[in-house]
Structures are given as structure tokens and as C-alpha cells.
Amino acid sequence: MTIRIKVSHMATVGIRTTKQRTAVAEALTELDDFRSTQEIHEYLRERGDSVGLATVYRTLQSLSAAGDVDVIVREDGESVYRLCSEAHHHHLVCRKCGFTVEVEGPAVERWAESISTTHGFTQVSHTFEIFGLCPNCS
């Protein structure tokens, strides 16, 4: 028997719904590809729902902590965010335009899991992303 706790809902305790957070969430639904915090901030500004940069940072962080958005650390060290579907998965991301293909690899998950436990590691997380140039940008 397994007990499951929805962490994203736990995190919601004491968390308020503000127009800024709503705006960030909306931006994420409207933007399809992975975007940086600054891009999302700029997008909101152009859209008329200007939100402070620090707030966008904070909101994206809490959303990712809650598991509601995916984060990828690009090769240059910058973090980019995207709304995620429920399942765990990885990405094929265009270095130039950000176009993203979602990919799944259950075998990779299992492999990462077994490797970690074999070596006695705890609190593990793994990253597996493929970067390249999409057909349009090639």
C-alpha cells in the first residue's frame, strides 16, 4: 500500500492567488516552448499585464518546486521554463528557437533509478535533455 501526497497541493497551503501569479500561469499556457524568466517577464509587459521581474522569478521557482512547470538548465546555465503535462518526461530542444519535442524514455528513468540506488545515493534527481537545431533552424 502506498501513500501519495500531492506536494503541489501541500505547497498551496498558505499560498495566495494573486493577479501576478495568474498572469504568469497564463503566459505559460500561451507560450509553448521553453522560455527564460526574462522572456516571460517581457511577454507579460507587452501583453499589458506587467509583473515585476523579481515576482516572475519567484513565481516560476515556486511553480517548478510544486512540479507544475518543467525547468531545463540550458547549456549556457540559464534556466528556462515550460508548462508541463502530468507525466515525467524529457525534451528535445532547439538551441536557436526553443522549439521543443517532448520525449519519454521509461528505460532511462529505470536505469537512473537503479544506478543511484546501487551506489547508495539518496535524494536523487536526474536531467536528460537533448539540445540541437530543429529542421527550421538547421
Add this chain to the structure above:
Amino acid sequence: MTIRIKVSHMATVGIRTTKQRTAVAEALTELDDFRSTQEIHEYLRERGDSVGLATVYRTLQSLSAAGDVDVIVREDGESVYRLCSEAHHHHLVCRKCGFTVEVEGPAVERWAESISTTHGFTQVSHTFEIFGLCPNCS
């Protein structure tokens, strides 16, 4: 028939051997785990072979471009370097102390390759790293 070109040797054309580059290379052989540029710079300073920070950055970059060192972009966006063995592989890295286990996953490589070509991506590179706490740091 396949033609192989050692890129690392091509890159060596017009490249000079300086005491700074030698020092960085030595530091890498002495340090076993993944280290940041700043850590390597500090290590050299304490060791007596002080090398300018900018030079350490440049040297690590060119070494990684030549494929002589491995780079991992940590979850916080900072790049860490380590001398690499010849084969392509991935890592299980301790978030706290940097202890690293080298792992190989030919299946993962092939999978990344096929996914990329299926979607028409070019100039692909992939990252697959596992972060966690090693037995000692747990």
C-alpha cells in the same frame, strides 16, 4: 569506411603550451571530482602556481571544446569540470561534496541519437546527469 579526425588535435594548431595551461591541466589530474572554475583557480593559487581567473576560464573552455575535459552544468547553472577518460559517459554526482561516479549507458546514447534524427534535429548534443547525495553526505 569512416574518416575520423581528431578535433582535439586540429584545435592544437597555433595553440601554445604555456605554464598556465600546464598548471590547469595538472590541477585537473590532481582534483578528482567535478570542480568549478573558481575552485580550480583557488586550488592553483594555494598550490603556488597562481593563474589568472580569466585564463582558467579560457583554458577550461578550450579543453572542453577539445573534448579533453567533461563539463557538467549543475542545477544552479554553474559549470563544473573534470578530466575525462576517453569514452563518452555520464555521471552520478553528489550535490554536496562533488563525489562522482562515472556511468555508461550505451542504450541511452543510441536512444538520444534516434530520437534526434527522427525529428530532423542536427548538431545535437545531450546531457544526462544524475544528481543526489552520496552515502557519506546523506
Add this chain to the structure above:
DNA sequence: GACTTAATGATAATGATTGTCAAATGCAAT
């Protein structure tokens, strides 16, 4: 040794991210 050119290093500049804190606001209870 002289020359040419790449490399170095001190420092400034950049750029993303985080910290600060007074002012604004969501929300629950009245």
C-alpha cells in the same frame, strides 16, 4: 637574439539571479 603573434592578467562590464524592505493586497473573521 629578434620578431611575430598568441596568451596572460588585472580589471571593467555584462547578465542572470537573489536579497531587501516599505507599500500593497489577498483572505479570513468580524
Add this chain to the structure above:
DNA sequence: ATTGCATTTGACAATCATTATCATTAAGTC
């Protein structure tokens, strides 16, 4: 609705890694 209060916001400063600049130094070649 209004009050009370803790959370959130936002403008700005601060931090931190990385990159650019550029005058000076030093490899490697003749």
C-alpha cells in the same frame, strides 16, 4: 463591507559567475 494581519509585490541594490578589454608578457620560429 471593514478590519487585521500575514503574504506578496516591486523597485532597486547586491551578488555571483562568466565574458570582454587591452596593454603587457612570453611561445615558437627564423
